[in-house]
Amino acid sequence: MLSFLPPALRGILATLILVVSTLCWATLLFSMTLVKIVLPFVAAQRACSKIMSLIAESWIACNKGWMNLVRRTQWNVKGLEGLEYEHSYLVTSNHQSWVDILVLQYQLNRRIPLLRFFLKQELIWVPIIGLCWWALDFPFMKRYSKAYLAKHPEKKGKDLETTRNACAKFSRIPVSIFNFLEGTRFTQAKHDEQQSPFKHLLKPKAGGIAFVLDAMGEQLKTLVNITIHYPDGRPTFWCLLSGKLREVVVRFEELEIPRQFVGKSYDQDEGYRAEFQLWVNQLWERKDALLGQLHREFPAARA
Numbered sequence: 639m640l641s642f643l644p645p646a647l648r649g650i651l652a653t654l655i656l657v658v659s660t661l662c663w664a665t666l667l668f669s670m671t672l673v674k675i676v677l678p679f680v681a682a683q684r685a686c687s688k689i690m691s692l693i694a695e696s697w698i699a700c701n702k703g704w705m706n707l708v709r710r711t712q713w714n715v716k717g718l719e720g721l722e723y724e725h726s727y728l729v730t731s732n733h734q735s736w737v738d739i740l741v742l743q744y745q746l747n748r749r750i751p752l753l754r755f756f757l758k759q760e761l762i763w764v765p766i767i768g769l770c771w772w773a774l775d776f777p778f779m780k781r782y783s784k785a786y787l788a789k790h791p792e793k794k795g796k797d798l799e800t801t802r803n804a805c806a807k808f809s810r811i812p813v814s815i816f817n818f819l820e821g822t823r824f825t826q827a828k829h830d831e832q833q834s835p836f837k838h839l840l841k842p843k844a845g846g847i848a849f850v851l852d853a854m855g856e857q858l859k860t861l862v863n864i865t866i867h868y869p870d871g872r873p874t875f876w877c878l879l880s881g882k883l884r885e886v887v888v889r890f891e892e893l894e895i896p897r898q899f900v901g902k903s904y905d906q907d908e909g910y911r912a913e914f915q916l917w918v919n920q921l922w923e924r925k926d927a928l929l930g931q932l933h934r935e936f937p938a939a940r941a
Contacts, residue, residue, distance in 0.1 A: 649880030708881035717890030777804030855900030
């Protein structure tokens with residue numbers, strides 16, 4: 639514990655540990671990626687993918703180490719019972735901060751298969767990390783606007799094709815496919831601009847997980863619906879690094895995926911799309927109510 643140090647110094651030390659750890663594990667990961675490329679046999683590819691996932695999990699374990707080092711954050715967590723490493727899951731959460739990702743990894747690392755996020759195609763250019771995501775087969779998506787598709791109708795359906803290709807790599811291994819349904823971090827400005835009907839959430843975007851259920855729904859055991867609450871307000875990444883993250887409240891809810899939503903075309907079936915959007919909005923209504931309850935139960939600490 640480095641709580642006796644000033645926050646700025648804790649932040650600098652945590653940053654150095656994070657950078658060195660990332661470079662070391664990334665080097666191992668890239669080395670294994672070269673082996674995977676050189677040995678294009680099914681058994682070798684599968685073994686390399688398993689080793690690469692273990693490398694990523696070890697990197698996450700190091701992150702948990704420096705998080706505990708800079709501060710013993712109070713974790714109030716419920717609902718993890720029943721999750722298993724051998725099963726595949728569809729995972730979603732509300733999104734408030736970049737810290738959310740490390741919170742999710744902290745709680746789920748080695749409890750379920752490595753979380754793989756759907757990422758914007760541009761993020762592949764993030765130094766070091768972008769290549770790590772690529773090596774670990776994180777799905778990179780190029781999303782087209784309605785205006786663009788109106789001018790280029792030949793691009794319609796490319797999102798689903800990309801999703802299918804990405805998910806095909808996971809057909810023989812347990813996997814956790816993660817998607818932030820809001821698509822972006824919550825801010826009051828975005829909330830007001832959207833005129834969101836929810837008090838604590840942005841409007842959910844159902845298309846992403848609908849594509850996953852179309853591509854690999856039969857493989858997924860359940861939906862893990864996660865709600866994160868920070869009693870002291872949305873933390874910045876520096877807040878985490880400098881040991882100022884006092885308390886985190888996390889609720890996990892494992893839900894059955896309705897069978898009527900598996901293997902259906904979200905783009906082509908209007909009736910299914912309306913039914914699926916209704917289901918997602920009902921999930922979000924319950925999540926919004928839960929967040930309201932958590933705000934009352936876990937208020938900010940008094941100065």
